[in-house]
Amino acid sequence: MAAGLLLLVAAVVLTGYNLWDQHRAGEAAESVLGELNSAINDKSTETEEEYRDDNSENTLPQPDEIEIPDYILNPGMEMPVIEIDGHDYIGVLSIPAISVEIPVMSEWSYPNLKIAPCRYFGSVYQGNFVIAAHDYSAHFGGLKKISVGDEVSFLDVSGNSFCFRVAEIEILKPTDIEIMTSSGWPLTLFTCTIGGQNRITVRCDSVG
Secondary structure: OHHHHHHHHHHHHHHHHHHHHHHHHHHHHHHHHHHHHHHHHHHHHHHHHHHHHHOOOOOOOOHHHOOOOHHHHOOOOOOOOEEEOOEEEEEEEEEHHHOEEEEEEOOOOHHHHOOOOEEEEOOOOOOOEEEEOOOOOOOOHHHHHOOOOOEEEEEEOOOOEEEEEEEEEEEEOOOOHHHHHOOOOOEEEEEEOOOOOOEEEEEEEEOO
16 A cells, blocks of 8 residues: 555656646746747848848849848858857747747757757758757647648748748657658658657648
8 A cells, every 4th residue: 555655646746747847848938939039030120220221222122132041042051049048049930730939949959858949950941950849738749739731930040931831740769860850851840759659740841
């Protein structure tokens, strides 16, 4: 009976910790999201003002004066970052179907995943972007509810927006790293299933 009671107490403690951890993760991401969106807006405003100043004498820009984003001229460039609380972020991921709008960190690690989703591989500029996150309800816990055709967008820290649509949903093994990263999909999102036995993997095509 004592052993059973101990197991029950352990289960209650574990459940309580998991609920607290999910709440903490959601608050951490929400706090960063506000700062990151503000920083992106500030950068976009500065860029627009600089462009207007450079073209103040012209009513309309000439064809050779239209600004081309750096990532189009150089797709191999490193994704720019904004540092918040000592961590580097590369943008904001939005998945309206599951009410997710969340910052994405530049590099993945287990401590980083406790704060926000992380770039696992590739770049949005090169069309091989892979984002990983824990299955917290505020992070990628809702991926299991996503359907083919749902819209996904990513806003980089320079204010460039990239639109995608869910094309396929896979269940992969933790060892399927090459399949995860070398599939040819422009955007891949993944998280662990309960217990960590598999990876829910959402493949997305570019739109536009």
